[in-house]
Amino acid sequence: MPKLVDHEERRRSIASAAVDAIADQGLDAVKLTDIAKAAGVTTGAVAHYFSDKDAVLAAALDEVCTRLFSGIDAPDHELTLDSITEVLPVTPERRAEWRVWLAYWGRAPNVPALRQIHQQYYDEIEEGTAKTIAGRHPEPRRAAAAIIAAVDGIGVRVTLEPELWPPERQRALLETMIGPLLTSIQPQTV
Amino acid sequence: MPKLVDHEERRRSIASAAVDAIADQGLDAVKLTDIAKAAGVTTGAVAHYFSDKDAVLAAALDEVCTRLFSGIDAPDHELTLDSITEVLPVTPERRAEWRVWLAYWGRAPNVPALRQIHQQYYDEIEEGTAKTIAGRHPEPRRAAAAIIAAVDGIGVRVTLEPELWPPERQRALLETMIGPLLTSIQPQTV
């Protein structure tokens, strides 16, 4: 079924272009024509692969989540300051992804489809993180939630004031916030 | 003589109505007529007090920041788990404010006026918090940043999954995140 593969690939490519366009113009300012242009197609073509704009935007959220969390989704993912720092807005690409990620937070409460995607990703990541911690912390799930909240909290701040937060400063704040948590874990790791 | 009105008060009342309308419909879906209706006036009246919609939205951001942070802005504000918990989305009003607060995060990177408001508030709050901590922590500014990031991180999660995060659970997560920080402070307080 080569056609189907093509179809999926096409959707991904449009969703990816949408992420870029949103990072560039903002979720509320992005037009379907911008997305089409970024994808190198026309609006009519987009209509072939998505029922409507909302569907494109939902796919873009999926795409940006994948980009952001594919690294830490791996089951054998190590949980260190360095590995977690990589998720933060420490590179231009990461900053672009965080801008998009943040933009959806404002819309999700009013759009069930987006809420669901968020909840699913939070669940996956919290569970994955908890598994990594499991056995090394009395309450793995809460520790995982703490790590996630720390990453989100730092990510917000950096996205809103990118020029004030070079990578090292982000890492330092992360250490202040979850250093104790990881330390309490590490000894048990050895 | 014409009807006498308090210009500033009127602006505030419209901005406040805007916050409510945004909490209700979302920042991207809110219409000027919705805001006007919520304020009990017509769109023309809104035009008397604001140059355009963007100006209304900027005032609404200001308003929601005031609502959220007026409590902790006080110079003699105590820094305890309880007092910080009050800022979290633990009541319907707080949840509404957080929905609005989050919505602006997605727009701020592309709107200088909104960025500035954010940065100003972050600066004020971080400084205020740092002052409260001063002398009780080796790096008050970083500790303050950690507290702010923890609050933001938890606030995001709760706003996206309100039904999963009753007040107690929020408080528990907050304790996990900044308990050590406050503990290291408290002894010195005594």
Place this chain on the structure above:
Amino acid sequence: MPKLVDHEERRRSIASAAVDAIADQGLDAVKLTDIAKAAGVTTGAVAHYFSDKDAVLAAALDEVCTRLFSGIDAPDHELTLDSITEVLPVTPERRAEWRVWLAYWGRAPNVPALRQIHQQYYDEIEEGTAKTIAGRHPEPRRAAAAIIAAVDGIGVRVTLEPELWPPERQRALLETMIGPLLTSIQPQTV
């Protein structure tokens, strides 16, 4: 009845301010608030003296006609190249008046009230001019019409290209156009 005098004077002053505002911004761009501001009053005050905006604009047309033609309306008005040149857009004030005068031409065909004012002024001027010519030209009325048309035609050109038409050039063209007419008149004058 001093009040009435005041009333009339007030109307004149507003109409005059309207002329200035129209010369400045154009007939289609002028707002009632602009006119009020130019007159040093508020829109509410304008409403006291005129039924609506159209009435103000009609009064402004009357005013500009008076300004333009009061000089040549006099019964003993001499008909020379010099005296006619004075009506042309040869000074900043005259150019402003011509801009307003032209602006009304475009609106008159669709607004009966304005049409009537135009026709009345054309009639008066043509008659006055014809009287001055009377006995010195076989067809005074047609000669008068020719002079009027020449003035209008030159006025249009100059108003549209003011920087290309210094006063001397205007006078030269006027001479080319109605010199023969006046020459045929003058001998008989003596």
Place this chain on the structure above:
Amino acid sequence: MPKLVDHEERRRSIASAAVDAIADQGLDAVKLTDIAKAAGVTTGAVAHYFSDKDAVLAAALDEVCTRLFSGIDAPDHELTLDSITEVLPVTPERRAEWRVWLAYWGRAPNVPALRQIHQQYYDEIEEGTAKTIAGRHPEPRRAAAAIIAAVDGIGVRVTLEPELWPPERQRALLETMIGPLLTSIQPQTV
């Protein structure tokens, strides 16, 4: 394949419809929907071909100039009373065009784009007329300017008082005004 359209032709057709709508309602009263309706399309379609309303109006001015002057633009155009009379508002179509032409005079002084179009057309026509006169008059350019001013002056009068100016009367006034000019030319023509 998408529907193929001649972009330029479409613009012309919309501009032409705009001229008709303006002749009908006046330049200041014409709405974009009126123009669209006259063109048999929707406002959205107009947006495809023009950036905004001002662009449509500029194109309409161009169109009406073409309609009015295409006849006398020809290089071998004869310069006679009859040929010039044809430009005057002697037919319903010509009267409509003159109404539009006049309407733009009032707006041009405040809109650079319109001023430029006017100046360009005046330049073209004066030059063309001067060329036709060249060699048969000591000052062809001034004679051309005189003819143009006469036509404009008569056109204004007739447009403002159409019912008073049947074609023959227009022709008679034209003869009074430029008869001498043409006479001084004709002998040399022979």
Place this chain on the structure above:
DNA sequence: TATGAATGAGCATTCATTCAT
């Protein structure tokens, strides 16, 4: 008389969606 706040209809403009080709 005069003020100017408030109204609300009117309009240009935007843009997701549709569909003939």
Place this chain on the structure above:
DNA sequence: AATGAATGAATGCTCATTCAT
């Protein structure tokens, strides 16, 4: 499958007019 022209509803903004004071 893809194009992009066309639709038309939606909405922010303008501004003449009204009216309580």
